[in-house]
Amino acid sequence: MKNKLLFSWILSMVIGMDAFAQSSSLYPNDYLSPEFHASRRAAFKEKISDKGMAVFFASQVRVRNNDITYQYAQNKNFYYLTGLDEPNAVLFLFKKPVTILGKTDTEFIFIQNRDPFKELWTGKILGVEGFKQKSHMEQVFTYDKLMASTLPIAQVDSVYSLYRNEGIFGKYERREEPLTRMANMLDSLIIAHNKPLAQRSTMQILSKLRGIKHPEEIALIKKAAEISVMGHNDVMRSIKPGMKEYQAQAIMEYHFKNQGSEYTGYPSINGAAGNACVLHYITNLKEIKAGELLLSDCAAEYHGYSADVTRTVPANGKFSEAQKQIYEIVLQAQDAGIAACKAGLPFSGVDAASRKVVNEGLIKLGIAANDKEARKYFPHGTSHHLGLDVHDMGPRTLEAGVVLTVEPGIYIPAGSNCDQKWWDIGVRIEDDILVTQDAPINLSAGSPRTVAEIEKMAKGKSIFK
Numbered sequence: 244m245k246n247k248l249l250f251s252w253i254l255s256m257v258i259g260m261d262a263f264a265q266s267s268s269l270y271p272n273d274y275l276s277p278e279f280h281a282s283r284r285a286a287f288k289e290k291i292s293d294k295g296m297a298v299f300f301a302s303q304v305r306v307r308n309n310d311i312t313y314q315y316a317q318n319k320n321f322y323y324l325t326g327l328d329e330p331n332a333v334l335f336l337f338k339k340p341v342t343i344l345g346k347t348d349t350e351f352i353f354i355q356n357r358d359p360f361k362e363l364w365t366g367k368i369l370g371v372e373g374f375k376q377k378s379h380m381e382q383v384f385t386y387d388k389l390m391a392s393t394l395p396i397a398q399v400d401s402v403y404s405l406y407r408n409e410g411i412f413g414k415y416e417r418r419e420e421p422l423t424r425m426a427n428m429l430d431s432l433i434i435a436h437n438k439p440l441a442q443r444s445t446m447q448i449l450s451k452l453r454g455i456k457h458p459e460e461i462a463l464i465k466k467a468a469e470i471s472v473m474g475h476n477d478v479m480r481s482i483k484p485g486m487k488e489y490q491a492q493a494i495m496e497y498h499f500k501n502q503g504s505e506y507t508g509y510p511s512i513n514g515a516a517g518n519a520c521v522l523h524y525i526t527n528l529k530e531i532k533a534g535e536l537l538l539s540d541c542a543a544e545y546h547g548y549s550a551d552v553t554r555t556v557p558a559n560g561k562f563s564e565a566q567k568q569i570y571e572i573v574l575q576a577q578d579a580g581i582a583a584c585k586a587g588l589p590f591s592g593v594d595a596a597s598r599k600v601v602n603e604g605l606i607k608l609g610i611a612a613n614d615k616e617a618r619k620y621f622p623h624g625t626s627h628h629l630g631l632d633v634h635d636m637g638p639r640t641l642e643a644g645v646v647l648t649v650e651p652g653i654y655i656p657a658g659s660n661c662d663q664k665w666w667d668i669g670v671r672i673e674d675d676i677l678v679t680q681d682a683p684i685n686l687s688a689g690s691p692r693t694v695a696e697i698e699k700m701a702k703g704k705s706i707f708k
Contacts, residue, residue, distance in 0.1 A: 593626045
């Protein structure tokens with residue numbers, strides 16, 4: 244009888260483990276590893292003072308309207324260091340071990356507890372044991388354990404944090420949220436003990452760490468870029484006069500979701516004709532007419548990392564002569580910018596290389612009289628760092644492992660001081676570039692950039708055409 248019961252127990256365990264394995268295989272398994280997040284915590288701790296305390300809060304839950312919240316988006320610094328994608332949590336890091344709640348260590352995290360009622364409505368909460376298993380962190384507590392007396396604030400010489408700039412104080416909330424309580428408590432402690440808040444040093448450390456991407460981060464950015472390319476290529480194949488800007492957006496974002504992207508990296512920009520001259524146009528309501536260009540600045544976010552890709556395509560599949568001339572200038576400017584993406588060169592050199600080409604091209608066409616006037620038609624910078632944030636942190640001198648955009652543009656709205664044939668032409672071309680010790684790598688190269696390639700792609704078959 245005992246053997247029979249033992250066999251049944253073992254069988255149930257095996258079946259349970261097999262079911263768990265099958266269940267796990269139903270979900271993505273290419274997230275950043277616990278070892279990655281642990282290495283980032285270790286790197287941050289190494290750069291703070293011997294008696295320093297670093298504090299990172301999760302992002303708050305944001306209300307969209309009434310009692311409906313936006314889909315939760317984690318604070319990127321917190322995610323970088325923990326891998327936790329839940330609210331109501333705070334991470335403490337110390338360079339040297341301290342004792343908190345009877346445990347001696349250099350890292351402690353306070354998180355939300357399991358709650359069957361909440362989980363009924365919004366899904367599973369990891370809780371202490373779940374997060375320990377996920378993160379391999381040892382000192383994990385529920386946030387109700389965090390009190391003013393919990394922290395060894397008297398031993399601290401500096402507090403490394405950005406919490407005062409993250410909008411997590413809720414002075415006029417109807418009821419104090421856990422995150423707000425913890426932030427208010429920490430702030431009161433820092434003020435009462437007169438501890439310096441090293442915000443600038445915190446930003447510098449994070450910029451250095453996050454600016455140089457590790458191979459597993461590059462893999463996720465590359466995946467986001469490849470997903471984005473699918474959307475852009477299908478818009479090229481499906482665009483036609485009479486389509487609405489939002490329909491181009493829908494085609495784009497279908498491919499993002501279809502390939503496992505959790506979010507768009509930023510609100511999708513799909514502007515035709517004059518709308519292409521509005522840099523962050525996101526209304527996307529206009530009908531696209533024959534002879535117009537559509538500028539699509541859209542990209543996927545994958546497992547927290549964003550791409551940023553822009554293509555400009557003709558509504559009827561073929562560029563007019565005027566559109567082609569402007570497009571060719573922007574393409575040459577982008578090529579010059581990409582060539583400047585080399586380790587050891589200044590970040591600002593990418594903009595200088597691209598802008599020189601745009602300025603010379605506009606002056607040659609008679610659209611601008613000089614460099615100062617040309618800047619009206621190219622009013623933004625050529626590049627920004629890319630990673631967890633679409634406008635990410637990064638160094639001012641390029642290094643291997645930096646990922647940045649190269650996105651020159653020319654925008655000539657109606658009424659500009661030039662020949663009317665140029666009016667309502669807006670062109671931007673943007674790709675995601677990885678700096679290496681050798682030649683730069685275009686992570687979004689799978690989407691056509693030249694006039695001939697785009698016109699050829701426009702003849703292809705789309706599932707939406």
